[in-house]
Amino acid sequence: MEENNNNTVHASDSVDKSRIVEAKPLRSLAPVLPNHIQSCFPANYPSGFPPFCSFEKPREIPIPKGVEEIAVDAKTAEEIPGSAKEKTRETPVAANVTPIRFYKSSVDEEVNPRGGGDVNLFSKGLNCDEFVDDRVKRGAQNIQNCKEFLKRKKNKKTREAGVDGQSSSVGVNPSLNDDGNHESVNHVLMTFDSVRRRLCQLEDSKELNSSLSIKRADLRASNSLTLKGVKTNLRRRAGAVPGIEVGDIFFFRMEMCLVGLHGQSMGGIDYMSIKDGSKEDTVALSVVSSGVYGDDTEDNDVLVYSGQGENFNKKDKHVTDQKLQRGNLALDRSAQRHDEVRVIRGLRDATNRSAKIYMYDGLYKIQDSWIERGKSGGGIFKYKLVRLPGQKSAFAAWKLIQKWKSGSASRNGFILADLxxxxxxxxxxxxxxxDDERGPAFFTYFMSLTKPKPFGLVQPSLGCNCKASCLPGDLNCSCIQRNEGDFPYTANSILVSRKPLIHECGTMCRCLPNCKNRVSQTGLKQHVEVFKTRDRGWGLRTLDPIRAGSFICEYAGEVIDRAKVCQNDEGDNDEYIFDTSRIYQPFKWNHDHGLLGDGSSNVSSEDYTIPSPLIISAKNVGNVGRFMNHSCSPNVFWQPVLYAENNQSFLHIAFFALKHIPPMAELTYDYGFVLAGHAEGSSAHRRKMKCLCESPKCRGFFG
Known part of the structure; x- marks a missing residue:
């Protein structure tokens, strides 16, 4: 092999890769299970938290016509005496073991879908093997035990299918399991994060059972969704994934697994086997660049990706070369086939340096590959991926924004550094x-409310007595008691659940001003900018990636009487009115207790409880909240928050991120609408405006 001055050898120079790697046929990579291993689930694994062995869709057994299915979850299977789980060690080893499922006929009898309805042939019919008599008897006994157990089970809600054959409220429509859309992807991601936030809340308050406690809430949340089938885009594919747009961001790898963007929870290369004529081949589907191996280049549309595999054997203390197998082999084959490969870019989270944020950067093609000597001397595969033209700018825009914030790059249309x-x-x-407009109409910038009206819900003497900061799980804290015993925010200031009313610490509390229960009182935490839209006046967008549940801002302004609103009939309309009594589109954001299995029977309401209507005008006084435009499919929602100031309690309106929001995305919320005959009087019909959000759920008007 002949090397250049850069210690690199390009594919175009006809490299003989066999001289530095051991090429093996793909079939040699298939796992070989010893006889004593019967299942990928260890028998002594903690109950309720099974490991994930694969993100592929499990094989389904066809259900006979007219037969009712009874779903048995993992927890139920553990409680069934003499169940198949207890017989795991006696099950013969098979390449693909289909899990036992039970079907109930109209005569309350378990039916074998492959055995003609004979209960005694149930186990035999599942695997199509000739079982010995004693195993058939044990299988029949297991069925009888399950039958008796299911009759004793009182709560059927978590086991039975939804109404009219549809999936449960937390699941995904069966028609969208293999090929999703924007709605199914959005549903899975929001469901995942709602469970993760709740797990973080329980972990912070030490309420998790010690046997189930786990620091990685994202892993446990992913397992909960996988067990319940809350996944989409299960069909493995090359190219674009339905429902996922270029520029979408993810804060956890498990999110990408659940929506079918990248199937590896840890590996950087996702690949699959395909039939290429009469032979089987392997191709790459996606790669995740973590940004720590020198993959980034000056050209943000080019990625130089390092192959997988150690190039230094720590045990034997000698240099090794990466091998042309698994992901490396898949990338090599995709390069030869000129296949499209999905690329996900990772960057450090500015708010948490130990974490990463991932952005889907679109489709790339492998243009070149070579072998490069690493620092240890071992050979490393390098692949040059070039972004396909015509795609929305994503990672390149993200990098440009970082230059804007640091002041190292100028931009078109820049007017003011700090509004x-x-x-x-x-x-x-x-x-x-x-256009040439130099800015919005004059207003006074203020972070909160002017002329607020007190609400007599909280007496000043009821401020908490916490010395430094309110602690999750401390039921002696009066502020936590007013929040139904839960601390409303996670340790990194993320809202856990929507509440009828959130109580934050105020000036009468003894805790310090940096208490975690004062999230909405501390102003902006993300870089945002006011920008001119093409058809909706001025708007607000973020320059930072924002995690779901993050505080955005308060709706600041002047608290006014309803009578003053009605006076607008004779004067100019106030376009900066926020009214809590308007009708708002309902939506679900909190976690589902059936998914989490936290044993809680109190399902918190997401309907707001506001002492009396609050109307805020930001026409003359306000903050960035006044620039947020309306959308029927918003990415921000409002939450009423109450806290004490100067011996009185005041209601505030805080905005939080509904879902993950990528950089340069406009921030929008639902303005709601006024019903005919509402107390706002004849001005109500005048404020109805045509909606220009262009979302699939657009109702056509707002206000």
Whole structure:
């Protein structure tokens, strides 16, 4: 092999890769199970938290016509005496073991879908093997035990299928399991994060059972969804994935697994086997670049990806070369076939340096490959991937934003560095690259409410007595008691659940100003900018990736009487009105107790409980919240928050991220609408405006 000065050898130079790697046929990589291993689930694994062995869809047994299916979850299977789980060690080893499932006929009798209805042939019919008589008897006994157990089971809600054959409320429509869409992807991601947030809350308060406690809430949340079938895009594929757009962000790898973007929870290369004529081949589907192996280049549309595998044997202390197998082999084959490969880019999370944020950067093709000597001297495969033209800018825009924030790059349409004039701890830029307008109408920037009206829900003497900071799980804290015993935020200030009313600590509390229960009182935490839209006036967008549940801002302004709103009939309309009594589209954001299995019977309501209508005008006084436009499919929602100031309690409106929001995305919320005959009077019909959100769920108007 002949090397150049860079210690690299390009594919175009006709490299003989066999001289540095051991090429093996793909079939040699198939796992060989010893006889004593009967299942990928260890028998002594903690109950309720099975490991994930694969993200592929389990094989389904066809259900006979007219037969009712009874779903048996993992927890139920553990409680069944003499169940198949107890007989795991006696099950013959098979390449693909189909899990036992029970079907109930109209005569309350288990039916074998492959054995003509003969109960005694149930186990035999499942695997099509000739079982000895004693095993057939044990299988029949297991069925009888299950039958008796299921009759004793009182709570059928978690086992039975939904109404009219549809999936349960937390699941995914069966028609979208293999090939999803935007709605199914959004549902899975929001469901995952709701469970993860709740697990973090329980972990913070030490309420998790010690045998189930786990630091990685994302792993346990993923397992819960996998067991319940809350996944989409299960069909493995090359190219684009339905429902996932270029520029979408993910805070956990498990999110990408659940929606079919990248099937490896840890591996950087996802691949699959395909039939290529008469032979079987392997191709790459996607790669995740973590940004720690020198993969990034000056050209953000080019990725130089390092192959997988150690190139230094720590045990024997000698240099080794990466081998042309698994993901490396898949990338090599995809390069020869000119296949499209999905690329996910990773960057450090600015709010948590130990974590990463992943962005889907679209489709790439492998243009070149070579072998490069690593620092240890071993051979490393390198693959040059080039982004396909015509795709939305994603990672390149993200990198450009970082340059804008650091001041190392100029931008078109830039007007003002800080619209808040130093009121916010993070500057708010003002940009217009659409027309010549130099900015919105004059207003006074203020972070909260002016002329607020007190609400007599909380007496000043009831402030908490916490010395430093309120601690999750401390039921002696009066503020936690008012929040139904739960601390409303996680350790990193993420809202856990929507509540009828959230109680935060105020000036009468003895805890310090940096208490975690004062999230909505501390101003902006993300870089945002006010920008001119093409058809909806001024808007607000984020320059940072925002995690679901993050605080955005308060709706600041002047608290006004309803009578003053009605006066707009004779004057100019106030377009900056926020009214809590309007009708808002309902939505579910909190976790489902059936998914989590936390044993809680109190399902928190997501319907707001507001003492009396609150109307805020941000026309003359306000903050960035006044620039958020309406959308029928918003990415931000509002939450009423109550806390004490100067011996009185005041209601505030706080905005939180409904879902993960990528950089440069516009921030929108639902303005709601006023019903005919509402107390706002004849001005109600005047404020109805045509909606321009263009979302699939657009109702056509707002206000």
């Amino acid at each position: 808040s004039n130093g009121v916010e701890s993070i500057p708010v830029s003002l940009v217009n690259d659409v």
